[in-house]
Amino acid sequence: MVKYDKKTLEMMIEGKLSWEELRLIISGRKDADRFEKILEILQERVSWPEKIILPLHEHLYIVLKENNRIVKCDCGFEFGNYNENWKTKCRVRVRDTFETIEELYLKDMGSDPTWQELREYLCPGCFTLLDVEAVPPGYPTTFNFLPDIDTFYEKWLGKQAPDK
Amino acid sequence: MSEKPIGWKGKKIKEMLEESNDLFNETQHYYGIDTLKFKEHDPFRYERAYASLRGALVSARETALHVAASPIVKEIGELCFALYTPEGDSIVVSTGILVHVHTMSEAIKFMIREDYEDDPGINPGDIFLNNDPDCGNVHTTDVQTIIPIFWEDELIGWAGGVTHEIDIGGITPGHVLMSSIQRFDDGVYYTCKKIGSNNRIWKDHMITAKKSVRTPMYWELDEKCRLAGDLMISDAVIEFIKIEGIDYYKQFIREAIEEGTRIFKKRVIERLIPGRYRAVSFIDQVGEWEAWQPKAKVNKIYNQPLEIISDENGKLNLSFDGASACGYNSVNCGVGALSGATWVLLTQILIYGDKVNDGAYFAVNNYFPKGSWANPGDPYLSYQNPWANLIPAYSCMMKCLSYGLFSRGYREEVFSGYGLTRDAIQGGGRYNAGPLEGQLWMLSTFEISGQGLGASAVRDGLNWGYAMWNPESDLGDVETWELFQGGVPYLARKVKPNNAGHGKYRGGSNYGGIAFVANSKDVEFFGIAEGLVFSGAGGMHGGYPQPTAYRLIAKNTNLKEIFENQQDYPLWDPDPANGEFERLLKGDIIRKPYAQMYPISLDNYDMFHWCMSGGPGYGDPLERDVKSVEQDLNDGIYTEEKVNYIYGVVAKFNKEKEEWIIDEKATQERRKEILNERKEKSMTFEEFWEKERNKIVENQLIKPVKRMYKESLELSDKWKKNFLEFWNLPEDFTVEVD
Numbered sequence: 001m002v003k004y005d006k007k008t009l010e011m012m013i014e015g016k017l018s019w020e021e022l023r024l025i026i027s028g029r030k031d032a033d034r035f036e037k038i039l040e041i042l043q044e045r046v047s048w049p050e051k052i053i054l055p056l057h058e059h060l061y062i063v064l065k066e067n068n069r070i071v072k073c074d075c076g077f078e079f080g081n082y083n084e085n086w087k088t089k090c091r092v093r094v095r096d097t098f099e100t101i102e103e104l105y106l107k108d109m110g111s112d113p114t115w116q117e118l119r120e121y122l123c124p125g126c127f128t129l130l131d132v133e134a135v136p137p138g139y140p141t142t143f144n145f146l147p148d149i150d151t152f153y154e155k156w157l158g159k160q161a162p163d164k
Numbered sequence: 165m166s167e168k169p170i171g172w173k174g175k176k177i178k179e180m181l182e183e184s185n186d187l188f189n190e191t192q193h194y195y196g197i198d199t200l201k202f203k204e205h206d207p208f209r210y211e212r213a214y215a216s217l218r219g220a221l222v223s224a225r226e227t228a229l230h231v232a233a234s235p236i237v238k239e240i241g242e243l244c245f246a247l248y249t250p251e252g253d254s255i256v257v258s259t260g261i262l263v264h265v266h267t268m269s270e271a272i273k274f275m276i277r278e279d280y281e282d283d284p285g286i287n288p289g290d291i292f293l294n295n296d297p298d299c300g301n302v303h304t305t306d307v308q309t310i311i312p313i314f315w316e317d318e319l320i321g322w323a324g325g326v327t328h329e330i331d332i333g334g335i336t337p338g339h340v341l342m343s344s345i346q347r348f349d350d351g352v353y354y355t356c357k358k359i360g361s362n363n364r365i366w367k368d369h370m371i372t373a374k375k376s377v378r379t380p381m382y383w384e385l386d387e388k389c390r391l392a393g394d395l396m397i398s399d400a401v402i403e404f405i406k407i408e409g410i411d412y413y414k415q416f417i418r419e420a421i422e423e424g425t426r427i428f429k430k431r432v433i434e435r436l437i438p439g440r441y442r443a444v445s446f447i448d449q450v451g452e453w454e455a456w457q458p459k460a461k462v463n464k465i466y467n468q469p470l471e472i473i474s475d476e477n478g479k480l481n482l483s484f485d486g487a488s489a490c491g492y493n494s495v496n497c498g499v500g501a502l503s504g505a506t507w508v509l510l511t512q513i514l515i516y517g518d519k520v521n522d523g524a525y526f527a528v529n530n531y532f533p534k535g536s537w538a539n540p541g542d543p544y545l546s547y548q549n550p551w552a553n554l555i556p557a558y559s560c561m562m563k564c565l566s567y568g569l570f571s572r573g574y575r576e577e578v579f580s581g582y583g584l585t586r587d588a589i590q591g592g593g594r595y596n597a598g599p600l601e602g603q604l605w606m607l608s609t610f611e612i613s614g615q616g617l618g619a620s621a622v623r624d625g626l627n628w629g630y631a632m633w634n635p636e637s638d639l640g641d642v643e644t645w646e647l648f649q650g651g652v653p654y655l656a657r658k659v660k661p662n663n664a665g666h667g668k669y670r671g672g673s674n675y676g677g678i679a680f681v682a683n684s685k686d687v688e689f690f691g692i693a694e695g696l697v698f699s700g701a702g703g704m705h706g707g708y709p710q711p712t713a714y715r716l717i718a719k720n721t722n723l724k725e726i727f728e729n730q731q732d733y734p735l736w737d738p739d740p741a742n743g744e745f746e747r748l749l750k751g752d753i754i755r756k757p758y759a760q761m762y763p764i765s766l767d768n769y770d771m772f773h774w775c776m777s778g779g780p781g782y783g784d785p786l787e788r789d790v791k792s793v794e795q796d797l798n799d800g801i802y803t804e805e806k807v808n809y810i811y812g813v814v815a816k817f818n819k820e821k822e823e824w825i826i827d828e829k830a831t832q833e834r835r836k837e838i839l840n841e842r843k844e845k846s847m848t849f850e851e852f853w854e855k856e857r858n859k860i861v862e863n864q865l866i867k868p869v870k871r872m873y874k875e876s877l878e879l880s881d882k883w884k885k886n887f888l889e890f891w892n893l894p895e896d897f898t899v900e901v902d
C-alpha cells in the first residue's frame with residue numbers, strides 16, 4: 001500500500017515538491033488514505049473551528065456549522081448552503097470592453113467583448129480571485145460542482161458523514 | 165459469399181452482437197460476465213496473456229511505421245492499432261492516436277449491422293477501408309484499415325489500424341479543411357469498403373485511391389503501413405491461440421473487457437467524488453466574413469455545455485444538452501468522434517497505466533443531442549473539422565473531473581484544461597523552380613501536436629507539448645515538416661510572450677512561427693484557430709483562459725530586396741499593437757482579430773505568422789510565487805507590463821547581469837493595491853445579475869450571441885428551463901435573430 005507522510009503532502013499543496021518528487025507521486029499507485037490526510041492538513045491550517053467535510057476549492061471548504069453544510073472561505077467568509085452556487089454570493093468584476101480585456105491580454109489575443117466577456121468572481125471577505133468565467137454576454141453563471149456528500153461518505157468511504 | 169455463418173457456435177456475427185448488447189443491458193456486465201474466472205483462477209497466466217497481446221500491438225505499430233509511412237505518421241506517430249472482438253469491442257490497443265480506438269469499433273459494428281457477412285462477405289484475407297464519420301470516424305482525413313481474423317472457419321476478432329493523412333482530396337489541399345460545408349467537399353469517402361482479398365489490396369482500388377488525393381505517394385505508403393500492422397496483429401493472435409488454446413482466447417477477450425469496465429469504475433470511486441459537475445466552453449465561427457458559399461455566410465458562437473453525473477456505482481453520465489445547432493460548415497461532429505474523445509481523455513485522466521480497452525466505454529453513458537453540433541444526424545453535412553468543437557468541448561470534461569480529483573485530495577492529477585490544437589495553417593502549391601519543379605507540396609504542419617497544457621493544482625502547465633487526441637504528442641522536427649511543405653521555408657520560431665494563461669500556476673506557454681513562400685506558384689493558404697472567443701473551459705479556481713489566436717499575413721513584400729541587402733526581417737510578432745511586420749517590411753500587412761480564414765492565394769516572398777496555443781491557468785495570479793514570476797520574465801514567458809498588472813510583481817531589468825530582478829517591497833505594495841482595486845471595480849452579485857440581465861432584455865447582444873441562445877433554447881427544454889429560471893424570464897421568452 002502506498003502512503004505519503006503529511007510533510008510530503010503539505011509540500012505538494014504548497015507547490016514545493018521538485019518535479020522529480022512530484023513525478024513519482026503522479027505516476028505511482030495512489031495512496032488510499034489521501035482524502036483523510038488532506039482533510040487533516042487543511043483543518044490544521046484554517047483559523048476557524050468548523051469541521052471541514054469536503055475541500056471544494058483552493059480557498060473554499062464545505063464545513064459543518066450548527067449542523068448545516070455550508071461553504072466557507074479560509075478567510076472566514078461564509079457563502080451559505082453548499083447546495084447553492086457559491087459564485088452567487090461573490091463580488092463580480094466584469095471585463096466587457098476591449099480596454100479592460102487588453103489589460104490582461106495583448107491586442108488581438110483576448111476575446112472580442114461583444115462575443116465573450118470575462119467575469120471575475122471575488123471573495124467578499126478577502127477579495128481573492130476565486131473563479132474566472134469566459135462566456136458570451138448574458139450567459140448564466142455556471143454551477144461547477146455539486147458533490148453528493150452522503151453517497152460519498154456512506155457508499156465510497158464506507159462510513160457515516162461527520163454530521164450523521 | 166460465405167455459406168456457413170462465421171460467428172461462434174454456428175451463429176451469424178449480427179446475432180453475436182445482439183446477444184452481447186442484450187446481456188450487457190440485462191446484467192450491466194460485458195457479455196454478462198459477473199466473475200473474472202480466468203483472472204481469479206490463474207492471475208499469472210491471465211496477466212501474461214494480456215501483456216503478450218498488448219506487446220504485439222505496440223510492436224506492430226512500431227514496426228509498421230518503419231515499413232512504410234508518410235512523414236506525419238512516421239515523425240510523430242499519427243497512427244494506432246487495436247484488436248477487437250468479433251462484435252467490434254476493443255480488447256487491447258497500441259500506443260499512438262488513441263482517439264481512434266473507439267472510432268474503429270463503431271466502423272466494425274456498422275459492417276455487422278449492415279450484414280456484411282452476407283454481402284459483400286467477410287472472408288479470411290479480406291481488407292476493409294473506412295473513413296466515413298457517419299460510421300464512427302472523426303473526419304475523412306483519418307483512414308482506417310480493418311481486417312477480420314479467423315481461426316479455422318470462425319471469426320475470432322478484427323485488427324484495425326488508422327493513420328492521419330496529409331491530404332484527403334477535399335475542396336482544397338489540407339488535412340482539416342476550413343471551406344468544407346457539405347459531405348461533397350470533404351474529399352474521398354470510403355464507407356467501410358472492401359478493398360482487397362487474400363491479404364492483398366486490389367489494384368483497381370489503389371489506382372482510384374491514388375488519383376483521389378493530392379499526395380498519392382503518401383497514400384500508398386500509409387495504406388501499406390496500416391495493412392502491415394494489421395497483418396502482424398493477426399499473426400500474433402494466431403500464435404497466441406496456438407499457445408493458449410482457442411477456448412482460453414474466447415473467454416479471455418471477454419473477461420479483459422469486463423475487467424476494463426471494472427477497473428474504470430473502481431478508478432472513479434478511488435479518485436473522484438459522486439455528484440454533478442458542469443463546465444462550458446465556446447468556439448467562434450466567422451462564416452459571415454469568410455465563407456464563399458451563400459448558405460455558409462453565418463457568424464456563430466458554438467455553445468458547448470457539459471454536465472457529468474458521477475453516480476454511486478462509479479458510472480459516469482455525460483451530457484452535452486444545450487449544445488448549439490449543427491450547420492453548413494466544417495465543424496459538425498459525429499457520435500463516433502465524440503465517443504472517441506470521451507474515451508481518449510479518460511485514458512489520460514483516469515485509466516492510464518492499466519487495461520485500456522472498450523471496457524471504459526461501457527462504463528460511461530453519453531447524451532449527444534440530435535441536431536446539435538454534437539450529433540447532427542445528417543450525413544450530408546461536412547464533418548471535416550469536428551475538432552474545432554470537440555477539442556474545446558472536452559476541456560470541459562478535463563475540468564469537471566478535476567473538480568472531483570481536487571476534492572478527493574489528488575491535486576497532482578488536476579488539470580485546468582488545455583489549448584486548442586492550433587494554429588492549423590494549411591494549404592499547398594506547386595514548385596515552379598528547383599529540383600522538384602512541377603510537383604505539388606502540401607502545407608500541413610504537425611507542429612500542432614505540441615500545445616500548451618493547462619496548469620495543475622500544484623504546478624505550471626506543460627509548455628509546447630500536449631494534444632488531447634494523442635497522449636504521446638510531440639511537435640516534431642522542422643526539417644521533417646519542410647520535406648513535404650518545402651514551398652514555405654521557416655524563417656523563425658520563437659517563444660511568444662504573454663501566451664500562457666495566467667494563474668497561481670500558469671498554463672503552458674507556446675511559440676510563434678514565421679515562414680515565407682518560395683519557388684512556388686498556385687499557392688493556397690488558410691488557417692483554423694479560435695479568435696474572438698477563448699477556446700475551452702477557461703482557467704480553474706481563479707486562473708485565466710489562455711490567449712486567443714489571430715491572423716497575420718504580409719503580401720507584396722520587399723522580402724527579396726531585404727534578403728539581397730542582408731537587412732533585418734521580422735522574426736516574431738511579440739506585440740500585435742506594435743508590429744514587427746509593420747516596422748521591418750514594406751507591403752500589404754493584413755491583421756485579423758479572428759483566425760478562421762478561408763483559402764487565399766499567396767505569391768513568392770509573401771509571409772505569414774502563426775501561433776501555437778498556451779494552456780489555461782490555475783488559481784489567483786496574485787498568489788504566484790514571485791521567484792516563478794522572475795523566471796517567467798527571464799524566460800520571455802511574460803512581459804514586465806503584464807506581470808505588473810496581473811501578478812502585482814514589480815521588476816527591473818538589470819543591464820549588467822542582463823536579467824530581471826524583482827523588487828520585493830514594491831511587489832508587496834503593488835499586490836495590496838490590486839486587492840483594493842478589486843474592491844473598487846467589483847459589484848455585488850445582485851448588481852451584476854441586474855446588469856447582465858439587461859444585456860438580454862434590452863437587446864444589447866450581437867447577432868452571433870443571439871443566434872447561440874436561440875439555438876440552445878430551441879434544442880433543449882432543460883437548458884431553456886435553467887436559462888429562464890436563472891434570469892427570471894417569462895416562459896414565453898424567445899430570442900430573435902434579426
Ligand SMILES: [Zn+2]
Nearest residue numbers: 073075123126
Ligand atoms: Zn475569502
